[in-house]
Amino acid sequence: MFITENRFWFTMSFSSLLRCKTLLSLPCRTASRRFSSQTDGEVRIAKVLKEKFPFATSLKVVDISGGCGAMYEIHIESDEFRGKRTVQQHQLVNQALKEEIKGMHGLRIFTDVPRK
Numbered sequence: 001m002f003i004t005e006n007r008f009w010f011t012m013s014f015s016s017l018l019r020c021k022t023l024l025s026l027p028c029r030t031a032s033r034r035f036s037s038q039t040d041g042e043v044r045i046a047k048v049l050k051e052k053f054p055f056a057t058s059l060k061v062v063d064i065s066g067g068c069g070a071m072y073e074i075h076i077e078s079d080e081f082r083g084k085r086t087v088q089q090h091q092l093v094n095q096a097l098k099e100e101i102k103g104m105h106g107l108r109i110f111t112d113v114p115r116k
Helices: 014-019 021-025 040-052 086-096
Strands: 002-004 007-009 058-063 071-077 106-112
Touching: 040 058, 040 071, 040 086, 086 106
Parallel strands: 071 106
Antiparallel strands: 002 007, 007 106, 058 071
């Protein structure tokens, strides 16, 4: 795992990456789906985060791997982050998603504190 610009990146084995054919066929790192329904992975991750951060005022989970579940982007705003540095906020999210992260290639986390 390494950190760059407040983003945490996790590595995955080459064989696991090959199973994600969608990710490999994309022309760039970030893909956007053309449909509005959530993937099973997005729903599962959102459920875990809603349980861990029940007072979150905003939560958005997006599968940025084109739907195969290898990479996600999470935007979460919660008062629980107040007074914590960005890295501490991200550690809380990582801890909440400890089991889900094991099967991911990458995870982008964006946290914020609600404005009063």
